[in-house]
Amino acid sequence: MDLKKLSIFLKENDIPAFRLNQVRDAVYKNFAASWDEIPVLPAALRDRLRHGIHIHSVDTLDTLVSKKRDAIKFCFGLKDGLKIESVLLKLMSEKWSLCVSTQVGCPVRCPFCATGKKGLKRNLSPDEISDQFLAAAHYLKTRGTQKIGSVILMGMGEPFLNYDSVAEAMRTMADPELIGLGQRHISVSTAGHVPGIRRFAKDFPQCNLAISLHAAEDRLRTDLVPLNRTYPLPQLAKALKDYIFSTKRRVFVEYVLFEGVNNSRTQVARLNAWLRTVAAPKYFVVNIIPYNRTGGPYKAPTRERVKLFAELLEATGIEVTIRKSMGEDIEGACGQLAGK
C-alpha cells in the first residue's frame, strides 16, 4: 500500500493523522483488502478513500490451487495492465512460504525458465512487491487457513537487477509496525548478480541468500544462466566468500538438475570443488531441484538419478536437500512462472 500517498490524501482533506495508523494496522496487521473491511473508519471517510486510494497496487485476477493443496498460485494484475505471479507453498505443515516476483518478466533469459522467455517488461515498485504478500495473506485470512511464515524473493525476475525496490519491499516486510516478518524469514534468490550480493551483505546481514548456480563450470553455466557471462564463477566465488566472511551466514545453493546436462559424476566433483574454493562445506546447503518441463530442450532426470546425484554430493560432506516439486499441475513450480 502506498502509505505516503495516503498520508498526503489525509492532509489535503483535513482528516486527522490518527486515521493513517488505523488504516496501516488494518491493512498490514489484519490484511484488510477493501475499505469496507475497515469498519473503524466512518462510512463517509471510507467512501472518499474508495475513490482516491487503492489499498493494494496488485489485483488478484486468478488463483489456482494444486491437487495436493500444497501450492496456490496467484495471477496478479498491475494497474498498467501487466501481470505477475506469486506462489504460496506449504513447505512446513503449519505455515506457508510465499514466493514473490520482483520484475515483470526477466532480462536474464535462462533457457529453461518460462519467465526468462518473455524478457523484461519492467521493474516492480516496492509496493507491487510487498503487496503480493498482503494480497496472499488476505486470501488465506478469508479461508481461515494458516499464515505466511516466510517469504522468498525468487518468483519472476532477478531481484538484484531491481535492488532499490526490492530493498524497500524487504524493509516493509521486516518492519514490526508493518508486515513484521523476522529478517531470518526473508530470503533472496539471485542468479549470481555480484554487485547485488555485495550490497545485500551490508544491508541485510540477517536475511537469507540463495544462489541459483545450476553448474560449477563457466561454459555450461553461461549456457544455463546467461548472467554468468557478466559475473563468471571466479567473481561469484569471491563475492560469496566475502559475504560469508562478513555475515557468517550459510548460503543456499539452488541446483536445477537437467538430465544429461549437469547431473554427471564429474559435475558433482566440480560442484564440490567449486564450493570449497568459496568456503567450508558447513556454509552451504545445496537444494537440488529436479527440472520442471517448460517446453524447452531440457529433460527431467528420473527420481533415481536425482537421488544418486544427491547421495554423491552428500558423500563429499555437503548438506543436500531434494526439493519436492510442488504446484507442477498449476505451473507454479520453479521456472514455470510466466504471468499467463
Ligand code: SF4
Ligand atoms: S530462472 Fe530466474 S534469473 Fe533465470 S530467467 Fe528465470 S526468473 Fe530470470
